[in-house]
Amino acid sequence: MQSITISLDNLSIYIALFCAVVSLVIYVISAAAKRDDHDHVINKIAGYVYFASTIFVGFASVHLMQQILSLSHYDVAYIYDYSGPKDELLYRISSFWAGQEGSLLLWTLFSGIIGLMLIRKRAVFAPATMAFWCSIQTFFLVLLVVADPFRKFAEYLPEMVGQGLNPLLKNPWMAIHPPIVFLGYAALLAPAAIVVQALIKGDLREWSNKALPWAVFGWVSLSAGLILGMVWSYEVLGWGGYWGWDPVENASLVPWLTGTALVHGLVMQRYKGRMAWSNVILALVTFLLVIYATFLTRSGALSKISVHSFSDLGAYAYLLGFLIFYAIICNDLPLLAWKSIKPDAKPLQPVSKDFIVVVGVIVMILFAGVALIGTSLPLLTKVGVKPEFYNNMCKPIGFVAALAILISSFISWSRTGNSPVSFSFSKSSWKSGSHVAHIGVLMMMLGIAFSSLSKTEKLQLPMGGSSSSAMGYDFTYVSREKTSDTTDTLIVWAKHNDHQIKIPLEIVNTNRGMLRKPRIFSFFTGDLYVSPADIKITPSASLTKDGWMSLPAQIPATEAYVTLLGMNVEKREVTLQYQAPGQDAREITVAEGHPATVGDYTLIFDEFVQTGEGQEMGANAGVNLAVEGPGLAERAIIEVSWKPFISLLWIGTALIILGGLMATWRRFREYRTKNYGILPDNN
């Protein structure tokens, strides 16, 4: 754990924390004294203190951004780690949220601003809501004290220059992905804060109208964040996939799913008066799951097993403490309003709109449960599940969800909506954001189904040599060009009948490792996805007694075979049998550092290969041999995949975001004008 020090740089975080605690205390007093009036002096005072807290979070953010952009504050560990003088402006800006501390600061700023909007809205405002909100701000600010973005190196040498952003993150999608995710998280906390007041008052009628715009906004923002992550994974990581069921991905998927269920439940409550109680639970559970996601990814709890989780910055205990604190609060709060619950007035009629939406909500909750259990399992048992678990579980989920979406698209929230199906959608309903988003979901599901049909093949291509075919294309490795100090570009051609594509594949060497950039060619029927795997300057063969390779091993691209006869580890030499076509077999000994020439080829004994270091050379020990000679050109290893109809997935996700934005705009407008469009005969 790092030591906690106050400096001029992080002073504003401390002031913000102090203000957040003060406003928390005042709001608690105000809530306890039932001073619910927006204009009451006690609420005015608390509001100003909260405003000050947010202003100081803003100061801290501006200060960090300014230090990043000034290119001269590399004594700050965070800036040194994520920012560098050679980075472009966009990536210098995005280095603000590239790491744990900065992204926490950004999240605190977003939720601070949303808190101000909750105060401003006369109808939403309630001291209990704001007390809850201030407690969240306090929670984040304590974390920022522990994980201090302004922490300086104890020993700083002036020649230390920023490392620069990880080249993997230098992608426009990745630059905007974190802010959008955190905006979504922050907004999804609002329904929970709003329901707190409703529970304390024991009145569950009004809160859902106040919470709906925030739920929809948080939902679309988190959706966009998840989708941007998928695009980035597909375009940059080069493994050809877009979703890997990684704990960090799952941690944000679970609140997204309950958030989706919440949005549906809130709409149902508005139009039909149903699901009032489920919505209370969903709002609180979504809130808890956002905090749980923060805990999973930032406490270091999964740092041993997940590749993406943050390392522990000493915040484990705090995070676990806050999680338990909120779990208790969220568990007990609903009891306050237990008496005021009325069972849903009318029983559900099968195959009515209400029925279909309830089925959809149940499916999403089950899906959330699957992802939650799969992700949390390693925490409790040290046993993980393979992606097959999620993939298989998604089949029934996807089937029922698709069916529910299809059927519900044809039934409107009509007055007789509780009677059996009346296929009576009006044309205007297709202009609604909900319909656009649901069509997007169906297209996305189709795209996902098609992607299970994608095929992958690995090719080894000699430079200027023969072509190999995969996915109906003939691939030829033409040349390698040094396109910059750090970049090698492999020029590969793909030929299909008369159609030729030039595929420049970049391999970038950076101080943070090698980056192999995939190339994607989109056609109507699918994507051709080509990624460079490696360049082999000299072909080499691995030979072992138990046969890593088939023995005798053929020297690549030749007719000659080499067999490993024996090894002498102490003398560091190996005995080989060399067999060229039409010649007698020859036995030769090759010592380390002394290449041997047989025929046209030079055999270079590269190294011993062993599976247990410090052990005797066992049965499975072997050698790596490199071979040089005529016709043995440099080789490129590339991976070629065909992704059928993957554009459906991306068009679908775009429609989801578009529909979500349309719905957000509509719900905020309805809220402003108090025109909820509730059908006349609803309770």
Add this chain to the structure above:
Amino acid sequence: MNKLVYVIGALLILAFIGMGAREMMQSQSPYVETVAEVKSAPAGSSVQFIGAIVPGKAKYSADGKELTFFMKDKNGETLCVRFEGVKPQNFDTAPKAVVRGVYKNSDFHADQVLLKCPSKYEGK
């Protein structure tokens, strides 16, 4: 009619939970941190080994299909990993990796290689 729907719904949910339990049993893969544990896992069962990559030893096989590299556990014992896939990004600088697969014939046949990114989330 209404009751019937609830009963069918409850049965479907129970069936789903049952399927989940079965799938979970079938697709579980315990995390281990030593080579000894990898070797002592029941034959043919999947484990996830968390260890350090031995730098500079990764090689593709002669036909380019298989990647071979070595991993070390905290006791210094090494494990030969064979993977029919592409080197993940940042492979060369990743301090640690999680490989999932089956131990067979004194090698680890991985079906997935995940890296601990040195910089995506972690500071120094």
